[in-house]
Amino acid sequence: MSVKKVPFFELEARMKRFRDKMDKSNPEWRIAVIFSKINMYYFTGTMQDGMLLIPRDKEATLWVRRSYERALDESAFSNIKPMESFRDAAASVGKLPDTVYMETEVVPLALYQRFRKHFPFDFVKSADMQIAAVRAVKSSYEISLMEQSGKIHQQALEMRVPQMLKEGMSEAELAGELFSALIEEGHHGVSRFRMFDTEMLLGQIGFGESSIYPSYFNGPGGNYGMSPAVPLLGSRERKLKKGDLVFVDVGCGVEGYHTDKTMIYMFGKPLSQEAIDAHQRCIEIQNEMAAMLKPGEIPSQIYRTVMNKLDAGFLRNFMGYGNRSVKFLGHGIGLQIDEFPVIAEGFDEPLEEGMAIALEPKKGIENIGMVGVENTFLVTPDGGRCITGANPGLICVY
Amino acid sequence: MSVKKVPFFELEARMKRFRDKMDKSNPEWRIAVIFSKINMYYFTGTMQDGMLLIPRDKEATLWVRRSYERALDESAFSNIKPMESFRDAAASVGKLPDTVYMETEVVPLALYQRFRKHFPFDFVKSADMQIAAVRAVKSSYEISLMEQSGKIHQQALEMRVPQMLKEGMSEAELAGELFSALIEEGHHGVSRFRMFDTEMLLGQIGFGESSIYPSYFNGPGGNYGMSPAVPLLGSRERKLKKGDLVFVDVGCGVEGYHTDKTMIYMFGKPLSQEAIDAHQRCIEIQNEMAAMLKPGEIPSQIYRTVMNKLDAGFLRNFMGYGNRSVKFLGHGIGLQIDEFPVIAEGFDEPLEEGMAIALEPKKGIENIGMVGVENTFLVTPDGGRCITGANPGLICVY
Secondary structure, three states, X not given: OOOOOOOHHHHHHHHXXXXXXXXXXXXXXXXXXXXXXXXXXXXXXXXXXXXXEEEOOOOOEEEEEEOHHHHHHHOOOOOEEEOOOHHHHHHHHOOOOOEEEEOOOOOEHHHHHHHHHHOOOOEEEEOHHHHHHHHHEOOHHHHHHHHHHHHHHHHHHHHHHHHHOOOOOEHHHHHHHHHHHHHHHOOXXXXXXXXXXXXXXXXXXXXXXXXXXXXXXXXXXXXXXXXOOEOOOOOOOOEOOOOOEEEEEEEEEEOOEEEEEEEEEEEOOOOOHHHHHHHHHHHHHHHHHHHOOOOOOOHHHHHHHHHHHOOHHHHOOEOOOOOOOOOOOEEEOOOOOOEEEEEOOOOOOOOOOOEEEEEOOXXXXXXXXXXXXXXXXXXXXXXXXXXXXXXXXXXXEO | OOOOOOOHHHHHHHHHHHHHHHHHHOOOOOEEEEOXXXXXXXXXXXXXXXXXXXXXXXXXXXXEEEOXXXXXXXXXXXXXXXXXXXXXXXXXXXXXXXXXXXXXXXXXXXHHHXXXXXXXXXXXXXXXXXXXXXXXXXXXXXXXXXXHHHHHHHHHHHHHHHHHOOOOOEHHHHHHHHHHHHHHHOOOOOOOOOOOOOOOOOEEEEEHHHHHOOOOOOOOOOOOOOEOOEOOOOOOOOEOOOOOEEEEEEEEEEOOEEEEEEEEEEEOOOOOHHHHXXXXXXXXXXXXXXXXXXXXXXXXXXXXXXXXXXXXXHHOOEOOOOOOOOOOOEEEOOOXXXXXXXXXXXXXXXXXXXXXXXXXXXXXXXXXXXXXXXXXXXOOOOOOEEXXXXXXXXXXXX
């Protein structure tokens, strides 16, 4: 098989940017240890059971427990070593610096304890934010994969979903058909998230009021789910009927890189004027925000600028139905769907060219469901460039 | 929508068994805190963003950040409270005991640190093994769901896959079609694992030599994967050709409860006699092991009994190709596919009636692929009762 490797120059540039970030955030920072497969992939181009040690002043080493052979096949990273156990690697690595930076939002306590037993050190600090900041700015290699994903996404949601909707079909059936269509068009088959214990295989697909039913997922939409045991997949019981709003918020990806997109459809007959008006207002908000996605703009200011313009009536059920509105209007996206920066309070670092952000203004309408839109944009000097299609949604399917 | 709740008596029995386990493992054990959605579901019947506090001598409390409303809808658990933040809950809960038991194999270091900041305590201990031991013994409610899953599994792999195989199709296409078929038959749509950072959405599907290509996954099979970024999904490039062995090792589930099954097919023409003989020997090993799945038998002894009978020639590439043989012959299964007990060294506690175990003797054959079998069994006084069908595999598809 031919392997599409992440190019060597790409890996080198990422590592250099991370080392610069280490210096900038703390000149005493001497080492980072990476365990998560996503960050391992970002820096080495392969996902294995192992760990990546990044000392500040020496070459980084990818230690692989399983599979060393596959890591060599598919990674352009220059320094890959086999390891049977932490003990082996520790004998070769020697003493670590006093303070070790780790992915504290990902590494389970027991893994941390096992690692520390063989690699004793005094203090642990979090490398999560610095890695997130490096990953937030996409290279042209990454952007080209996201553009491919955006085209697949557009084709699937704007062209193919309208042909799938049939009276009497269940949410689960639509999810199955859409998943097949996405794979057929080139989707890499998975939607990945940073958030702890979040299992969003495809996305949220809801018919009518199902799309405002609450879930643990930290997003504006909702859905009944298949059962309490599988709360985020489409329901087998909720069947599509004439007059239903159809809410489709799914991830798509190519070679690990995602786009995010939401489309709304009217099935069988038009929705109420209230729903249509709210939807149009969400489109306007998306476009106003997109115009602000320029280098130098501040995410928290974009958030406040938009929120301050909305009156109390519109804010009711905006970004989530009832008491579960989320505190953001958009989010960074790349190897995972929930990356930095977030368009929210607290994100005060200026946008940079090459950042990728999904904007998703949405509003719940009682008894009808969730209206609004989501598309993925690239930050450019001319404002956000949409890579997932321009259809304003609320597509009529009769 | 009608909600299929986990029955109250079921939740009560699980909690009682866990409290007994607390007493037995350490009379000083005063509290356990559960964060993972799988264990939260096991004890409360709902998966939410929140935490379950289980004091030894008081009623357990499910604190829910999101969604409290949904938790009330779908859980029969008697004590559910809303929480805005750890701070809120801490004010109401008061001081914790000195030692707190947590899911240390799951809870990320940063979540642990945030929790401990608001709920100060001196020592943390692992509750992972005790919870695993309680979950290992299935109730009749759980067994009936696993039996349903087994029927779907049998239908999909024994009846439907042979009809799907077409010359020139890719592994990815087979994966997509099989996933749709499983969902159509009633599969809950996901395969869940305990292992850290393991993303096995469906299972391993490999044509010919792809099925012995290494991956990070800790199992005997392998596959090329879609790309380095999605290493465990089927390849788009490896196309089915006449004479190929087809290896299908996938999970299936109903209402959260899984079965595991592997079937091997010969496409277009028979495999070599060496491969057929090795496959037959794996079937015999499965049946020998199944006969030992009785209450009182010791998993590590079953492992040694089987391994000691095999000669060096057969052991070559047994349970994994080349240097990557795994150190087990079977594994417990339930809400996750990799549960306790494992048929391996170190598992010295006797089997109990109601345990569910997938047996998977497999052997790699150079240039041909992985032969062997896997089925899911229930431990009974008469030996293992297979719930995933009796077809010995190596199905000819011409």
